Amino acid sequence: MIKILHTSDWHLGKSVCGKSMIYDQKYFLEKFLVDIIKKEKPNVMVVAGDVFDKKFAPVDAIELFNRFITRMYKEFKINVVIVSGNHDSPERLSVASEILRDSGVFISSCISDLYRPIDVKDDVSNIKIYVLPYFDLLDAKVMFKEANIKTYNDAYKVIINSISDKLKASDFNVLVTHCFVAGSEFSDDEETICIGGSEEVRSSLFSSFDYVALGHLHTPQKVEDNIRYSGSPLSYSFNDKTFNKSITIIEVDKNTSKIKSIPITPLHNFKVIKGLFCDVIDKAKRNPLDDYIYIILEDKVPIYMPMEQLRVYYPNLIMLSNDSILDVCEQNKVIKDFILGKESNDRAIFEDFLSNICGIKNCKEDLKVFEELNGLIKEE
Numbered sequence: 001m002i003k004i005l006h007t008s009d010w011h012l013g014k015s016v017c018g019k020s021m022i023y024d025q026k027y028f029l030e031k032f033l034v035d036i037i038k039k040e041k042p043n044v045m046v047v048a049g050d051v052f053d054k055k056f057a058p059v060d061a062i063e064l065f066n067r068f069i070t071r072m073y074k075e076f077k078i079n080v081v082i083v084s085g086n087h088d089s090p091e092r093l094s095v096a097s098e099i100l101r102d103s104g105v106f107i108s109s110c111i112s113d114l115y116r117p118i119d120v121k122d123d124v125s126n127i128k129i130y131v132l133p134y135f136d137l138l139d140a141k142v143m144f145k146e147a148n149i150k151t152y153n154d155a156y157k158v159i160i161n162s163i164s165d166k167l168k169a170s171d172f173n174v175l176v177t178h179c180f181v182a183g184s185e186f187s188d189d190e191e192t193i194c195i196g197g198s199e200e201v202r203s204s205l206f207s208s209f210d211y212v213a214l215g216h217l218h219t220p221q222k223v224e225d226n227i228r229y230s231g232s233p234l235s236y237s238f239n240d241k242t243f244n245k246s247i248t249i250i251e252v253d254k255n256t257s258k259i260k261s262i263p264i265t266p267l268h269n270f271k272v273i274k275g276l277f278c279d280v281i282d283k284a285k286r287n288p289l290d291d292y293i294y295i296i297l298e299d300k301v302p303i304y305m306p307m308e309q310l311r312v313y314y315p316n317l318i319m320l321s322n323d324s325i326l327d328v329c330e331q332n333k334v335i336k337d338f339i340l341g342k343e344s345n346d347r348a349i350f351e352d353f354l355s356n357i358c359g360i361k362n363c364k365e366d367l368k369v370f371e372e373l374n375g376l377i378k379e380e
């Protein structure tokens, strides 16, 4: 039996709401995934694109990748097959890839890599892993001299047709690629993908493969039983449909396969909390959390430094919003003008601060101190 571990969309170096995810990514690769590898002992790991979040990946992300890949070769001796995704720089990701091939690390960055499948064998099974990284439509047009390649579906059709006669029924044929397959579910952090547009690829094109390891979409899902997105290992948005992430394991015995997914335990969960400030802070005091938190306040009055107050209990509170107060401002001309700074002066702002935030009205002493200090500041 041969085991394939399928993962994708690591997006190493990504920040969410200004918070770097590098510790979470380090935890995923060096603790969670290493534990799975020790337990499951896969023969090969496929990474279906978007290793890095940016074409110019930060140094700590490159270091983490380097350390992990080295360990896969030295400690676990498993083959690693990587295709570049739309977030990766194909040239940077595939540095020294010809030499790395000899060590069982296959990094693919161009269409022509498809014609060099990777063999993984045991006594009964013969797996051929075909790789097709994310590519530019123009590259496909030039390579196949086909002017009528207008969509990714056209390109995939031509590209897959060009190897279909090489696929043998006696082999277990795997394709690793990074694209948007029609009919899949996406989450809000994937808004750049044009759904229903020229990016869409039909799953019927993959019918000659025994398993298709997809990357691009971050929600783990199967398009068909043997055509799957492993999804990203971490949530990268509070708008994620499901915060449940997983990796996929395919066990191949001759020409049959068994597929299972293993849920990922993240270092931090993503949580959205909604409510009035008093209830939210009450809950926070009773149950402090170090998860990544997004709080949606529903108060119709301004709250004094809510982020700072809540961060005492939620140190990883990374986003806070209050649509209710925006609605109030929109409806109330006085508040709107005040916020926009119309007809207000320093004294009026301070008076409003005293009454709205501190609940103190007409306190002559406070106003006197304010006027004195304000005068001094202005003199300076």
Ligand SMILES: [Mn+2]
Binding pocket: 009, 011, 050, 085, 087, 216, 217
């Ligand atoms: Mn991605």
